[in-house]
Amino acid sequence: MPELPEVEVTRRKISPKFVGRTIAAVHMTADSYFFLTKPPELKRRLNGRTVAALERHGKYLVAALDDGSRLLLHLGMTGQLFVQGSSSLRLLSSTSRASLRPEEQSIFKPDSHTHLRLGFKDGGPEVWFRDVRKFGKVKWIAPGETDERLNRLGPDALEATGEILWAASRKKTVAAKNLLLDQSILAGVGNIYADEALFLSGVRPTRKAGKLTRADCDALAQNIRKVMARSIETGGSSISDYISPDGADGAYQDERQVYARKGEPCRVCGAPIRKITLGQRGTHFCRVCQK
DNA sequence: ACCGCACCCTGAGCGC
């Protein structure tokens, strides 16, 4: 599940093989709600454009194009943006991987989930966007136009401050975790890092946001920045030339304190990690360490 | 205005 760190790692990996190249071919799967811009229009808009930059806003990637338009990409839950020819074992399930001969395992061919394929004038490797569950999004933004999705985003989570959380949480009855997941307050925090930051800050996910102290807000902001920066570091070093579809499956898993550790002992006090559902999301915490 | 919740989708994993 790509959260800010996974998206940032993707951006860094893809940029050198995307920025500066001129799009000469656009292939797409059948229209679906994955395409906020319909495939025929997308093809028309992208063809011939040169990619000027690849930026990130929260969990969104935005490619700036040479005519002033922009291509918005959101990875959703299972989105993967990668370069053709990447050795990409993680792109296949373990079962389908097992059916391949060893020499085939490093080659990924576009499948029914590979919704967008960008070819380039230089004839080099294509850039592919694959998304099994189609929770991801692709949208072309006209020159000078803004996008409601981007407009709604709060400050990037890497720039989180206690002041932001303090101001946003006053008199709110929403659970502290749901406050962290609100992209209009901080952009980029997802389920995993919300649970981790709450644990490191000693805040129970269910606590009402209005009951957070200023010190809690400072701790949360600091820990959000900390877990994200650390994840980008480890993700960047462990992900060589493929992109894992599962944040919990990356190098950061070794440092997880609570996420997906239901029933396992808390690393601080030994009490079993609890799992509840909050805001439709699996939520993990330690009853002893988080008040 | 705020908040809880249903929904979009597919594959993995599990019990029988």
Next chain:
DNA sequence: TGCGCTCAGGGTGCGG
């Protein structure tokens, strides 16, 4: 061996 069920959660939108 295979079927049916549950779970995973980012983001949108609706109803209370």
